[in-house]
Amino acid sequence: MGYMNWVFPLFLATLVTLQQPTQTDALIEDVLDIIHVVKEVTSGVLKAWDIVQSSSLAANIDFPLMREKQKKVLQRLKEVSKQIDHTEDQHAQYVALAIESVTSFMHNNAPIxxxxxxxxDTINRISSRYQQMQKYEAYKDKLEMSTLITFAEWTVSPNAHSVHHLMDRLHITLLGNEDRSSNTTSTNLLQQLATAYEVSTNQICTTMQSAQQFIYSLYADIALTELKAYTMMEFSxxxxxxxxxxxxxxxxxxxRSDYEKRTERTLKMLKDVMLRADRIVYRCDPTKHVQGVTYDEVTRLLQGYIENEVDLNNEETCRETCSFYQSTRSEGCFKELYCSRQPKCSGRLYNCQFVDSxxxxxxxxxNSTRRYEYIEYENGRVLGKRGKCTRGTTKVDSWWRYLLWHCSYCFCLCDEEGLKSDRFFNLRDTIADVKRNRVVTGLRFVKQNRIFHLQIQEGELLPRGTVNQSTLEWKPVEKYNVFDRHVKNGVDYHKLSYENRTIDLDDVDTEDNSFVVTGVRFRVIGTHLNLEAYYSEFDFRTGQLIQPEGNSYWKSNDNTDVSGTRRQKLNLNNADVSTRTIAPSIPLSRHNQYIDFTNTGMDKDAAQSTVPFIDIQxxxxxxxxPLAGIGIYYKGRNSYGGFLGPKIITYDFTPHVQVPNNKF
Incomplete structure (x- = not known):
């Protein structure tokens, strides 16, 4: 049974009475998966009460008949407890992650x-008594009547040690005293934890749960505990x-009346917390960056390049300054000087400047995508990280021509497409296998044949928002090359260049809970690479995608102006190599921004790398x-190149949390 199948159904299971399902029950059943838990627990309780309805209160009780009813009641208990144990096994790992996360990011908050x-402590006490009850069930044929009577009286007795009191204590600790709950934020522990979780950025990467999922996981433990307590009291x-x-x-x-009131209050507060909780999941930096494993790079898009002015024009003159050449080409190799000792830039050269002679x-x-490890000028300025030079340094000197013109070596940016330049992004659609009821459950960037693809993880959608984990797989990317026949720039892939190197930073989300993400793609709007999500309609109760896909659609943020404010650019100026920072990256972008791929700083890296890097985790x-949305975001640290990465927006289960409006 999947995770979403049990969190809220278990909670609602405790609302069961000894009546037949009402019309309201049927409505709840339509929106929450209570078939596997609530119906089974309800049936078990009802059948057990059928056994005891005819019990006599006379003094001369038939002892063998009592023993027989005891066995039948305990047999029903076995059926119910088996269901609870199975559910507990299913969610144990998620609860453990959430609890461990709380301990990690709240250890300095003494009140929390x-x-x-x-x-x-309260959960352990209830669970301990529940385990004792299970032992009684295992030895139902050998137990003395007084043992069961003592346990039952101990469970329901109106004192500070009873299960009923422990449930009250658990409820008050979690949500605060109802009489003092006007300020729900200060007393609602779930809201406090959700808020703290969202601001503690690395916790999302530890648990790999959105804040809403995190709240689910924490509450699951409470839900199971309350179900155990309810079961003990009923059977007592x-x-x-x-x-x-x-x-x-x-x-x-x-x-049951007390329990109904507590449950109604809890569901209302839980729904409020869920409604405000973030649903974004992204990846933090790994402990160690490994190229090709945790990140990859766009290479040789704009790269520092040394060229003498004499080779920057057709006339082989040195009449201008380096700054005159803002967009040019390398036109030759005058007298086979330093130009003959380095690979020529066959593309365009931009933003040339003079540093020193x-x-x-x-x-x-x-075999490196870099041209230079470092450049040390005679005036002492060093571009890049000076260190051991395995190929040996080369002395490069400017010169005078006719005593009038100084033929200076300029430092330019080379935009050169070639075998060492990985600058392509896939534009083809990537769609989950909707015919087999697959939906997108995850994303990652992969570089295949020098092309960056946004790869999807897909899985089979099950009833009420669950996913069949045994079907999860990463859909293989299309293995084409940019030089293949019939493969075209602007159709199959997007080629970055000096003029076209922008990527939009967006969250593509939907407010329509009847749709989930089943595909992704990039498109080009002007000079911007722009993300799109493909949405398919589905039936929440059955988990079936609506076929044929008449209502499916692509969605993106294609607005260049939102509420009167244009997209904001995130600037990377004089940035160092992304992996050189010792501090972990933090998300720095927000929806409706954009960033340009650019070169690293001259002084920090001799402008040899293209940043941001691509997070491929x-x-x-x-x-x-299932996902309600996807996004592209930027994370980094000040003065470093940072990383671009995908993020996912988990499905919003809040509308499917229904507060019962009938009184049991």
Whole structure:
């Protein structure tokens, strides 16, 4: 049973009464998956009460008959407890992640940790008594009547140690005293934890859960605990009835009435927290950056390049200054000077400038995408990180011509397409296998044949927003090359260049909860690479995508102006190599921004790398759920190139949390 199948159904299971399902019950069933849990638990409780309804309260009770009813009641208990245990096994890992995360980011918050410890203590007490009840069920043929009676009385007795009191204590600790709940933010522990979780950025990467999923996971433990307590009290009243200790009809009704009020209040507050909780999941920096494993690069898009002015014009003159050449080409190799000792830039040269006349150049290894490791000028200025030069430095000097013109070496930016320049982004659609009811559950960038693809993880959608984890797989990307026949720039792929190197930073989301993401693609708007999400309609109750896909559609943020404010540019000026920072990257972008791929700083890296780098880590949620949206964001640190990465927006389950409007 998937994660979303049980969190809220278990909670609602505790609302069950001894009546037949009403019309309101049917409505709730339409929006929440209570078939596997609520119906089974309800059936077990109802059948068990059918056993005890005929119990006599006379003094001369038939003892063998009582023993027989005891066995039947405990057998029903076994069926219910088996369902609870199975559910608990299913969600244990998610709860453990959430609790560990709370301990990690809230360890300095003494009030919060005190509440968490109190909740943990209460849960342990209830679970301990529940386990004892399960042992009684296992030895139902050997137990003395007095043992069961003592346990039952101990469970329902109106004192500070009863299960009923423990449930009250758990509720107050979680949500605060109802009489003092006007300021729900200060007393609602769920809201406090959700807020703290969202501002503690690395916690999302630890749990791989959105804030809304995180709240689900925390509450799951509470839901199961309350179900255990409810079960113990119901069966305790039954056992006391079996052994003629009383009718207990009114007592049971009072217990359920209290429980209904608590549940209604909890659901309302839970829904409010969920509504405000963030649903974004992204990846933090790994402990160690590894190219090709955790990140990859656009290469040789704009790269620092040394060229003498004499080779920057057709006339081979040195009449201008370096800054005169803002967009030009390398036109030749005058007298086979330094130009003959380095790979020529066959593309265009931009933004040339003069640094100093003479220099020592340390060339990079031949298999590197860099041209230079560092450049040291005679005036002491160093471009890049000076260190050991494995290929040896080369002295490069400017010269005078006819004593009038100084033929200076200029430092330019080379935009050269070639085998060492990975500058392509896939524009083809990537669609999940909707015919097999697959939806997108995760994203990652992959570089295949020098082309960056946004790869999707897909999985089979099940009823009520769950995903069949055994079907999860990364859909293979199309393995084409940019030089293949019939493959075209602007149709199959987008080629970055000096004029076209912008990518939009957007969150593509939907407010229509009847649609989920089933595909992704990039498109080009003007000079911008722009993200699109493909949405397909589905039936929440059955989990089936609506076929044929008549209502499916592509969605993106193609507005150049939103509410009177144009897209804001994120600037990367004189940035160092992304992986050189010792501090982990943090998200720095927001919706409706954009960023240009550009060169690293002259002084920091001799402008040899293209930033931002591309984060290629898997972006998935744990547990996997359908997606309401996707996005592209930028993360980094001041003065460093940072990373571009995908993010996912988990499906919003809030509308499917229904507060019962009938009184049981």
């Amino acid at each position: 940790m005190a509440k968490m410890n109190d909740i943990s 009243w039954m056992m006391l009835r079996v052994y003629g200790k009383g009718n207990y009809t009114q007592e049971a009704e009072l217990m 003479d220099m020592w150049v340390c060339p990079s290894p031949q 898997d972006v998935i949620s744990n547990p996997p759920v």
